Amino acid sequence: MTVVVINRDEAPVAAPKSTPVAAEVTLESSLWKSQKVVKGKTQSEKTPLELGTRFTASRNGEVAGVRFYKPASERGTHRGSLWDSDKKLLAHVTFTGETRSGWQEALFSSPVPIVAGRVYTVSYHTGNGGYVAQRGAFAKPVSVGPLTAEEGVFSATEKAAFPSRRHRARINYYVDVIFRHRERRSLPDPTNGPEGGSAPSPSVVPTVSTGPETSLTPTPTAPGQPSGGVEVTPTPTESTAPSPTPTRTTTHTPTPKPPTETPTAKPSPTTPKPSLTLDPTRQPTVAPTSQPTAPGGSWPNGSNTGVPSGVKLTQSKSITVTKDGTVIDGMEVQGEINVDADNVTIRNTRLAAAPGDWGIIQRQGRSGLTVENSEVFGNGKQRTQFGILNQGGDLTVRRVDIHTISNGILTEQGLIEDSYIHDPVYYSGDHTDMIMCTSGPPSGAKLVIRGNTVINTLDQTGAIALFQDFGVVRNVTVEANFLAGGGYALYGGAGAKGTSSNIKVVNNVFSRKVWAKGGQNGPVAYWDKGGSGNEWKGNVWDDGKAVPEGG
Known part of the structure; x- marks a missing residue:
């Protein structure tokens, strides 16, 4: 993995301009x-x-x-x-x-x-x-x-x-x-880092594994011909399942009809969050679109994440896993994957997530889930709340393409690397984050977010969001990612529950391609400069200029 470190005291060097490119999505x-x-x-x-x-x-x-x-x-x-x-x-x-x-x-x-x-x-x-x-x-x-x-x-x-x-x-x-x-679709191209240097390449080469009410209005018909039955008017009765998303104080003003939503998975946090007001008349510096693709396999994009070409997929409806060590390989799933076992692997799998709370969930008390070389997406019409929701222990997400959902990944621990998480869809009441942590990892555990392309094409909430909803954030590394969009591209872990510690934000590229400030309001919010072990180093804009500590 190639990273570029720039000393904040040195004069930055401008990088070549990148151009819009195209990428594919299912x-x-x-x-x-x-x-x-x-x-x-x-x-x-x-x-x-x-x-x-x-x-x-x-x-x-x-x-x-x-x-x-x-x-x-x-x-x-x-x-x-x-x-x-x-x-x-x-x-x-x-x-x-x-x-x-x-x-x-x-x-x-x-x-x-x-x-x-x-x-x-x-x-x-x-x-x-x-x-x-x-x-x-x-x-x-x-x-x-x-x-x-x-x-x-x-x-x-x-x-x-x-x-x-x-x-x-x-x-x-x-x-x-x-x-x-x-x-x-046409997208900004995050190919080049500062001085034209390459962005991180995937750290592991993908390996393909085989393995209303109406009245009758009949008309004369020929024998055996349907009469037309009833005239019907389809009536929407959409509902939304309870969402486990913690309540925050963000104010929204977009126009979609609000579905009923009640947080149930965790108690409502008391930690204050920045109050943002969305301005529907304000537009990003480029039109928000899907999948930024980088030629040459630099940053993760639609061509080097997801299911590798040539993999034959077997059709399936929702899957529930209860046996430890299960491997799901080469599947096309419509619905959800519910993991209630340890050390489960999901690879080479495309998941068309059903409307609801999640596409993939690792249940409380379970650990060791690995999701790699896969794609998770919603239908863009009804909300899928999370692409991947981790209620349990260790989680690894590698070379996964997650899009067209409200939130990409929610986890407190594990490893997220070489993945492409992008293009959320807003539904009234949403707080949209591509990668979200709502407290620090348990004692002895850590969260590493490394080498990803993370783009939130909306004006709230974040690309990567470290929140103190349920505890002080500690032991998180955010390294060598391409970050853009949201209210802020990064929420850095500070909050009312205490001072964050051992948060390392290093060698990331913050892009102005969605919003001129990186996020609508700026690149970073809620950063504890004085937190023990906190480190801000080598973070730059996509033109090569340094991003000051805490933005």
Whole structure:
């Protein structure tokens, strides 16, 4: 790992200007939100049906699975399918673990590649012929992100078969697709350190392991043709699970609708926090975007973190681990990974985190979790509170790409290195931090945050935040990271509970590329200059000028 140390008494040397670059991130799209409830009376044709949706995608990608909305009266087994324009079956899956009603979802054994612009059909088979529907929904195509739904289709068939017919009322049968694609975005490039020196390279080379309510409005139909059932108006009923985020005194003024939120994991802290007022009219010096990529593998970015190319992933829903020493390798998980065991390893895994409190959690009393060469992300529509939440002991996070969440990692101890943690999504009431510690590590333990790219594209709270919510912060090293954004890029550990100690902030690069001051208000806040063992050394701006102690 190459680091650049600059004596604060020496004249700084300007570095070459970096230029915007592009990087990729995994995004997931569907046509209808899974949190929307389709209310209304249901219709049953009392004959087996295949119900589907014709769609196209504006970019190449993969279909990971199929969703459909199930009325409460519907029973029996359902099979989901994907078809091409030649009526060829590309994939099928039998739904398991269905709820009594609402959106049901099933993932294919392997994602199916599809080509931009081509017409595909996603469908499900019902033996009872029960469904809900919306008349006139496809009077014109429905577009959401890269997806465009053209029409609802059906067939009367005893077994799963291509749905080739359409209703003249342009009905939506609420069949949906789970589409994933890699999207490139333009970002600031944090490639160069002072004097053009290289930023830290990953310390370990990745190793791929195998291993409402409505009334019926029937219309005349042909035999076996769905009547259109009920006209329905989806009604959002989104809720947010209790958040374990400690309450702080930050004031927010963005406009998103506030979900209900009650901190439960820990008592509300009494330590005062800086009161920040967000200014929605103020913009960063560059537009906040995703994934800053550095050519040449310098700083961690979208090309040298996450799942290595060539790794074949196996589809899975949420995973709970209860056996010590378990290894999760080469998985594509939709939901969460709940670790209630010691010395668990998660590698080469992509986690599309479900809305809720976390993507990955290590439970209290457990220790030794390692997450490496993996990607954790939310859907950007409903809050995922934490990418990784550590309630237990030692944690190692290495070469992990975490994005599109409220908070990246919360841990009091362990090692976070060579990772790319960036692009949070704001929801009303949030305090957004990419890496957060809320007290010092337990006696004999430490927290090392080293060689990461940490970018908070919002104006609160921090990129790295060491808070005294539950105790005095001690024994933390923040070394050789690229830091940008938030209210302050770094909260340094000071607070009302006592003087922090043994906090070492060395050889970091603070960037002005999101906010002109590093963070909206400055590079650093809450730094104890006189704390025993506290060290501030070699910290510079991305133009090579020194960042004074405590900012």
